Amino acid sequence: MQPSAVPAPVHRGEVSTPAAGSPRTAGAGPTPVAGPRGSAGRNDGPKEPGRARARLYRFGLGLAGVVGVIALLELVVRLGLLPEAWFPPPSEIFPAFARLVVSGELFGPVGQTLQGWVLGILAAAAVALPLGIAIGSIELAHRLTRFMLEFLRPIPPVALIPAAVLIFGSNLDMKVFLIAFGTFWPILLQTVYGIHDTDPTLRDTARSYGLPRRARLVRIVLPSALPYIATGLRIASAIGLILAITAELVVGTPGIGVSITDAQSAGDAQDVMYAWILAAGLLGFLLNGSLQAVERRVLHWHTSFRGEAR
Amino acid sequence: MLVVSDLSKTYAPGGEPAMAGLDFTVGEREFVCIVGSSGCGKTTMLRCLSGLIPPTEGSIELEGRAVQGPPEDMAYVFQDYSRSLLPWQTVAGNVSFPLKYKGLSKAEAAAATEEALAAVGLADRGRSYPWQLSGGMQQRVAIARALAYKPRILLMDEPFASVDAQTRAELEDLLLDIWRRFEITVLFVTHDIDEAVYLSQRVLVLHKPAHVFEAIDVDLPAERDQMDTKKLPRFGELRSRVLASLRAPDTTSA
Ligand SMILES: Nc1ncnc2c1ncn2[C@@H]1O[C@H](COP(=O)(O)OP(=O)(O)OP(=O)(O)O)[C@@H](O)[C@H]1O
Ligand SMILES: [Mg+2]
Numbered sequence: 001m002q003p004s005a006v007p008a009p010v011h012r013g014e015v016s017t018p019a020a021g022s023p024r025t026a027g028a029g030p031t032p033v034a035g036p037r038g039s040a041g042r043n044d045g046p047k048e049p050g051r052a053r054a055r056l057y058r059f060g061l062g063l064a065g066v067v068g069v070i071a072l073l074e075l076v077v078r079l080g081l082l083p084e085a086w087f088p089p090p091s092e093i094f095p096a097f098a099r100l101v102v103s104g105e106l107f108g109p110v111g112q113t114l115q116g117w118v119l120g121i122l123a124a125a126a127v128a129l130p131l132g133i134a135i136g137s138i139e140l141a142h143r144l145t146r147f148m149l150e151f152l153r154p155i156p157p158v159a160l161i162p163a164a165v166l167i168f169g170s171n172l173d174m175k176v177f178l179i180a181f182g183t184f185w186p187i188l189l190q191t192v193y194g195i196h197d198t199d200p201t202l203r204d205t206a207r208s209y210g211l212p213r214r215a216r217l218v219r220i221v222l223p224s225a226l227p228y229i230a231t232g233l234r235i236a237s238a239i240g241l242i243l244a245i246t247a248e249l250v251v252g253t254p255g256i257g258v259s260i261t262d263a264q265s266a267g268d269a270q271d272v273m274y275a276w277i278l279a280a281g282l283l284g285f286l287l288n289g290s291l292q293a294v295e296r297r298v299l300h301w302h303t304s305f306r307g308e309a310r
Numbered sequence: 311m312l313v314v315s316d317l318s319k320t321y322a323p324g325g326e327p328a329m330a331g332l333d334f335t336v337g338e339r340e341f342v343c344i345v346g347s348s349g350c351g352k353t354t355m356l357r358c359l360s361g362l363i364p365p366t367e368g369s370i371e372l373e374g375r376a377v378q379g380p381p382e383d384m385a386y387v388f389q390d391y392s393r394s395l396l397p398w399q400t401v402a403g404n405v406s407f408p409l410k411y412k413g414l415s416k417a418e419a420a421a422a423t424e425e426a427l428a429a430v431g432l433a434d435r436g437r438s439y440p441w442q443l444s445g446g447m448q449q450r451v452a453i454a455r456a457l458a459y460k461p462r463i464l465l466m467d468e469p470f471a472s473v474d475a476q477t478r479a480e481l482e483d484l485l486l487d488i489w490r491r492f493e494i495t496v497l498f499v500t501h502d503i504d505e506a507v508y509l510s511q512r513v514l515v516l517h518k519p520a521h522v523f524e525a526i527d528v529d530l531p532a533e534r535d536q537m538d539t540k541k542l543p544r545f546g547e548l549r550s551r552v553l554a555s556l557r558a559p560d561t562t563s564a
Contacts, residue, residue, distance in 0.1 A: 199393050202396065204357075204362050204394075205388065207379075207380050208360050208361075208362060208385070208386045209380075209385070209407075209408035209459065210382055210412070215411060223398045224396075224398075302398075
């Protein structure tokens with residue numbers, strides 16, 4: 001439940017390299033993601049059916065895994081290996097979940113959690129993106145802030161809950177603040193890192209063709225930082241959900257977390273509690289999935305998506 | 311047109327110079343090739359000439375004006391051609407993006423792009439992405455971008471290094487044709503002595519740290535032909551002279 005400190009800047013498909021200056025050989029990432037590039041990228045047509053079948057096969061395997069684990073859980077509980085009083089079998093959790101959906105009870109708390117998540121991440125991004133762009137493009141600012149960022153980043157956002165409650169009380173503002181604080185760092189650091197890591201040859205190309213400063217930022221630097229920023233947002237998304245539910249559980253700000261504690265204290269409603277936990281899990285899964293789908297579209301040109309989108 | 315005087319570059323303060331006392335002049339519409347051993351400072355020289363990095367000492371004048379930043383009307387084809395292409399832009403987008411900042415309308419830019427891509431034999435790949443092309447094709451995209459820009463002076467850093475012999479010969483003739491038609495000035499860095507002699511009117515032989523060891527005038531007929539020109543006895547003589555000059559022990563520098 002403790003959200004871990006924000007991870008160090010990462011870039012999809014690359015081993016995270018130590019900060020600045022390390023020249024990046026374009027496309028020659030050390031990881032196997034570069035694989036599909038040659039084969040799938042170049043011959044567009046003929047391999048299509050084979051790939052679709054492979055994808056279906058992968059999906060099928062994944063589904064089989066999920067079903068298997070659920071069946072195993074059911075068995076373990078039915079056999080009495082886990083006490084049924086605390087661990088209701090999946091065959092009770094799923095109906096409880098279905099009842100929440102049908103009665104519409106699910107949507108209020110999910111909406112409240114989602115609201116905090118959206119507002120918090122928007123607030124964080126609204127500050128972190130421009131700030132990250134500025135720090136990443138101004139060398140002096142980069143040097144000045146480097147150590148400070150490294151120091152602030154590891155503060156676990158949950159440590160701020162008491163302060164946040166004092167400042168904001170226990171309502172939505174407090175949840176939004178907590179999420180904004182926690183998601184600010186990954187977005188900021190990834191932005192700084194992405195901007196700073198723009199290939200110098202690309203910068204030189206733009207400069208030698210006389211692109212003005214602003215155009216270089218918009219047409220060269222930002223697009224090449226976009227994969228890093230997307231990763232930052234995905235990390236932020238996961239942290240944001242953890243913090244939303246933490247705030248709800250600990251402080252009682254309305255949302256899924258409150259429904260979990262309510263179900264817990266209602267005594268005879270273990271299945272409902274697990275149904276809410278399931279809801280939190282599904283929400284995280286959907287959020288991550290949608291972000292990835294957007295990423296796949298926008299970054300179709302990037303090494304880690306090449307060959308999938310075209 | 312281009313006057314380079316006593317140009318020096320030392321990257322790390324107090325370190326070894328990459329370029330020392332480089333002096334030469336390039337005339338209007340001249341085609342000059344530059345040869346020199348690997349690491350002798352050819353790229354360093356071009357980066358200074360293009361205004362991307364400041365020299366430590368000396369001056370560069372382009373058409374009477376000191377070069378302090380990237381001059382207008384100059385295009386530079388980088389040695390790292392593949393890293394100079396934007397992976398999020400199509401081939402056509404890569405060729406056309408500088409044109410907008412040169413003041414061309416959308417339609418003009420599209421026409422120039424199409425023409426340049428056709429010239430390098432990539433007319434049908436405009437909608438591909440650079441990473442879907444082979445290395446040699448990527449190199450031709452970078453060349454097409456420079457051509458579409460219609461510069462008055464063109465700097466090229468080993469632009470034909472990763473194409474096959476046949477394509478290379480075609481690109482050489484294409485470049486000569488463009489050089490004549492558009493009346494541009496070309497500075498062309500290459501490792502290939504045949505190429506240097508075949509293309510140019512003058513070959514500058516650099517020694518390390520970059521300085522002109524010898525300038526060799528190429529007194530071949532203006533009209534060049536891959537078969538006939540290379541068969542001329544004079545071509546062989548010039549070739550040998552350049553080779554000898556490259557290998558000569560340095561006597562000019564201290
Ligand atoms: N950015 C840099 N920082 C420090 N040293 C550099 C830098 N760029 C080049 N050098 C050094 O300057 C010297 C000349 O390099 P340069 O790239 O100009 O050579 P080159 O003639 O273009 O070689 P090649 O034919 O292999 O491309 C080399 O010793 C190189 O190590
Ligand atoms: Mg070089």
